[in-house]
Amino acid sequence: MRKLKALFHPIFIFIGVQVAWIVLMAVWINWYLKNSRKFQEFAQKIRPDLFADELNWLILLEGCLLMLIILAGVYIIFVYWNKQARLNRLQSNFVSSVSHELKSPLASIQLYLETMKYQKVSREDAADFVETMLTDTERLSSLINNILASSKYDPKNMRLQFQPVKVGTFLREVVEGLKRQFNERNCKVKLEIPEDFVLSLDRRAMQMVFNNLIGNALRYSPIGAPLTIRLRKKKKFCEIDFIDRGRGLEKKDAKKIFRKFYRVTNQESQNIEGAGLGLFISKEIVRTHKGQVRVFSEGPGKGSVFTVALPLSKDSVNGGRE
């Protein structure tokens, strides 16, 4: 069965088509040569003008052109086919990692609910369980948001509602909202906001970017590792650095991690939760804000710095108006 499937691999089909093509051509030429005399007589009857010398060139040219068009068609089909095959593969990867991502928090919630149903649970334990379940629901909802965002937001028609937002204050709010996650990973957050800027942002979209970047920093760092978030002005941009002491990454991955569905695959990180969407979405959102996201890491094990650069407008310096 598997061998049969392998036969349908695009490359084999491509080769097969070529072979069939050549064989067909050979058969046809053979047949033509055998019957050429008849054709000639037939053609002479209908269109004697075809046998003038200069017209032969035209026919040759027409033939070549036709051949080229057919070849180009085959090539285009082949390229698209390959592309489709790659997308299918990516998607099935994505489905399996997403279903794992959804199942883990779900399993946890179910376990605690059933524990409360079937076991006698003290009041403190129950409170603890509820807290745990709430972190799981947060995880579920942020994942679902990411999935929805990645399918809905085509970067070209992302509909964002821009409004003036004080970035520093906004960042504080986001961090406050993630308090539970920080506590759970025993992570100390340091916010460095020397001055505040008013930028034109879509609050919900930008919150997603910050959530994704902070979530990544937490997941890819050992428990207890600190996280620093720094806001600063650099030329015409307001830059927000997320500095973690986590796994870091290799140079070759620095660009790829922003691709859709891309995940760094190695022994260490293979089982870290994630669907390969967060950074892709963040990049797209920041891009529609006319900014950019980039990452810097000295190498594996040395932590990484994710930077969001957002353009400053004229009246956005020094906290704007109160």
Added chain:
Amino acid sequence: MAQAKKILVVEDESHLAKGLKFNLEREGYEVVVAGNGEAALESMSEQTFDLMVLDLMLPKMGGIEVAKKIRETDTRFPILMLSAKSTEEDRATGLEVGADDYLAKPFHLPELLLRVKGILRRWDWYKQPMHGQEIFHFGKMWINFATGKAKGCSGEFLLTAKEALVMKLLISKKGQVVTREDLLETVWGYDRETETRTVDNFIARLRKHFEKKPQKPKFIVTVREKGYQFNPDSYS
């Protein structure tokens, strides 16, 4: 009361690990949690456990690797696999590397507890000495139930936990017919998804070990419409 059974929970999701520990302790088991494969193997070498609850998606060393490592030295230590992967193939690979049972996440708490109980009960039953002897001889062959070693027609080999259980059940009822359902209930326990065909596959494997002509079995005989029968004296 007998000494509490000791369970090693290998799970990297701290939430699940905490919940599992809480529930298993409520059931009266002693629970140790390991957060990754290496830590699990380390605790295995330091202490003795009665059962391992093993998650498959672990950092550093995956659950399948852990099971393989354990099976290298101990073919019968009970392992209950827990995984978010729930396709038939995933189940099959899990059981192939030697899990005693496989539970897909999200799972039901009562089911998990029943399965843990079932595995431990089967393990207890298996450990009871049979007819006062650990080694059972038939023909020129023998099975050592204490070590899992056996001698078949083509030399010595190690029986897997399930193979040993099947043989033990057949031998303990030698001369009588053992139905497929009996085998399923005793060896596979509560696993509803296991089909009677699985039993047939195991019998086929055992025949390859112990029968000179697996197509014409002498020791492990099929009784039509009923099940299997073990005839130790048919050797001539």
